[in-house]
Every structure is written in structure tokens, then in C-alpha cells.
Amino acid sequence: MDPMVTVMGYVCDAEPLKVAIIDCSPRDQEMMSYGGAKWTISELVSRRVQAFAHWRNVTIKPRLYWPAGRKHDYPDIEKYDTIIIPGSKLHIDVGGIQKHPWMENLLEFIRDVPSSTSMLGICFGHQAIAAAHGAFVRKIPKPHNAEIGFAPVYKTEYGKYDVLFKDLPNDFEGLFSHFCYLPHPPRGTRVLAYGDIPGMVQAYRIGESTWGVQFHPDYLPHNISELVNERKRWLSKMMDISRIKIKAQQRHDEKVLINFIDHAASV
Secondary structure (H helix, E strand, O other), X not given: OOOOEEEOOEEEOOOOEEEEEEOOOXXXXXXXXXXXXXXXXXXXXXXXXXXXXXXXXXXXXXXXXXXXXXXXXXXXXXXXXXXXXOOOOOOOXXXXXXXXXXXXXXXXXXXXXXXXXXXXXXXXHHHHHHHHOOOOOEEOOOOOOOEEEEEEEEEOHHHHHOHHHOOOOOEEEEEEEEOEEOOOOOOOOEEEEEOOOOOOEEEEEEOOOEEEEOOOOOOOHHHHHHHHHHOHHHHOOXXXXXXXXXXXXXXXXXXXXXXXXXXXXXX
């Protein structure tokens, strides 16, 4: 990529930042509303990232891949500056990998991404990157069963100085929707944040340019409301859905996407 030019604190790229978005959701994944239309998770991520990039004067050229639906649908890594692996209703724990053999290909793809390529995993992607590097993903134990809506995120000492969490408070609320979690990070990983559920890793960094966040900086609060309504009967069996927090006093976690874009554009 050509050298970057900084104007008034914003990063301006000389050519588009090429972003590959790896959609790992099944065909029956709920659609997400944004801007008056319905989108797949990967389409929502694409539009949200483009909106933030536009605000930062960074031009992005995204392309969507769907290995969950088309066998071996992965990008040529050398043609992209950045990889994003968003959420999915699927689980990448031991049972999920046994049920969906394509997940092994996903883990192999992740391991092949060069350390110089910026990569961000969100929710399922957070767990997938960790699994690819040797960690085990588990179901959230009782009595919690799930983490949905806004919940606390606490920076570690590493998190306080990491570029991904730049300008975020040391304690903030993230927007969650997950049933599995990462109890232990891969070896050599810097844990950036924990949450209220004991031992749950909410964010980590591997090397210089790979991150995972359990929360959803890509979702809007109403997306969580939509998911809860879609799954109301099932969710009511495992938790009190009336206690799900959909509103935050002030939202900070979206800044993660902005910081990731800034980092990717500056490399």
C-alpha cells in the first residue's frame, strides 16, 4: 500500500484498504436491520465498517466470503490488507467443529494469515481465532448460560495501552450476544479485557495485528432486540429475558472498529 497521509489527525489512504469479511453464519441466520433494510451479518459488518472508515477519510474496498455456505470459499490472503471474521449463531466448540467439518478449514485459514495482515475476530470470530491458535471454546456455564445485551468490560493493564482500546474508558459496556466463551486465551496471547463472568476473556491480542473481541462493536442495540424477539421462546427457558439490557448510558465499544480501521490503514 502507498504511504499514508495524515490530515487533521485523520488517516487518509492513497488507495482503498482491501478488506475480506469471512461470513461463518448458517443459511438460517437471522437478518439484521440497518439503514431501513435487512442484511446478513457480514453485510452489516461491511456497511458499518465503511461508514466508520468514511468518517475517518479512509476508503475501504470490502469483499464478502461465505465458507459456511460454499466449501472452501476463502480469499487469497495476499490480495487483502485486512481480515474480519464476524459473529454467527453457530458454535466453534468441540461439538460445533464435529458437526460442521468446514470449521476445520476455517481454523487452517486463520493459521495461514500472515502476522503482518491485520485481523479482527468479533464474537464467533473472536472464538475462532483463539481456537485456531490452540485455545478451547466452552459453553457458558449455569447459572449464566448466555451473555446478551450490554454488559461490563474491564480493561487489563495490557488493554489500557493497546491501540484497539485507544480512547475507551478502563471500564465500559460492550454489546453482547453469545452462548460460548473463551475461558483461557491461547499461549502467548495478551488478554486485553475480562468481564463479569469469572474467567471469561472479552478481548485479546495475538502478535502485532490480530485481535479478538467477544462483544459486538458492529451491532446496533436494536439488532439485539431483534435477536431476542426471534429467539424469545428458546431464550426464556434459560434466562430472564426481561433483565437483558438493551440501552447503555453512553456507548464506547464501537470505537474498537474505528481504532482497528486506523491501525489497518496505517500499516
